[in-house]
Amino acid sequence: MKLIGKLAAAFLIALMLGLGSAWAVINNMLPFAGRGGTVQNSAWTTSLLTGSNAADPYTRAIVARSGLLALDKSETVYFTAFTDDGGEALQTGCTYGISGSRLPARWWSITAYGADHFLIPNEDGKYSEDKNSLTWLGDGAEQRFFFTVGPDAKSGDFIPTGHEEESAPFSLTLRLYNPEPQVIETPGDITLPTLTKERCQ
């Protein structure tokens, strides 16, 4: 009887450890696993393995959780930010200024997602800004855009993060459709939009 008890305990502990660690990896909570091909560019991270057949089992599992049915890098390169430029987690209760210049792709957009990886409910039904929807300031190659992301973002270009009672983490995804070669060759060196925290509630 003692042996059966011990075996059952070992089995349960192994099950919890095994499934718990797998869940942690799949949710990208561990810094080491599945990081092959991951590139950091300021606050933004991308994995050029997303959507490709060369993806290792860890990348494939992470993509199945947070980027299922993604496109391969020649169609779209996805950059995701979970933090601002200061390295602090993006929070729906804070307001951020996002600024940048022309991006090397045929078309691009920036979308906000809640902690559940779905679009954040808000009164305006507005979830993204893109190359065509933004107001461009200045001329030629010097042209810049600026928009705000936050609970009370209402003027100019903006993405609202809703009015949930408690501030929750959120993330931003920048999609570059049909990116220029430099995006795939040196994703860590291209200039991406800046994410500056302006204020918190």
Added chain:
Amino acid sequence: MKSWPFWIAGTLVLALMFHLAAVLSFPHVVMDLVHQGISKQAGGANIMVHPPRPDASSRGVVRPSPDILYSSCAFDLTKGPVKISSPVPESYWSISLYASNTDNFFTVNDSQTRGGSAAVILQTEDQNPPAPNGIPVVISPTPKGVALIRALIVSDGALPEVEAAVKQATCEGM
């Protein structure tokens, strides 16, 4: 003799096996759910569905783009090849095909097509498609999977036009 080191080692090895099994099977389980979800919406496999533009209530696939209209088809090649065809609008558009382990094994976009429409015949390695008539044949690594058509909504004003175009996209057993 002390037995606890063996117990710890055994538990860790078993934990590692559970870990690997979970990581390896997760993509298949998720794809299976997506396949079932799309089939249910469409009323069966090999039928294209045209859900509305994604918003905060969309729960089909994680991180949907609100600027894209997605049409999808849960394909099943066990009874024969499947033909997917779609009109190609003026702005960004693509058909991408995903195997049952989530791998994106084929994509074609608007700039690679001509004449305002596109089609592919999807089959497994051992199938012989009926005369393709110049339509490209794509081999699927797994008999089941998902075809996804993306059409960019360039502006809110362009929505009706893009919607009308992608609604004509079809998926049919041959």
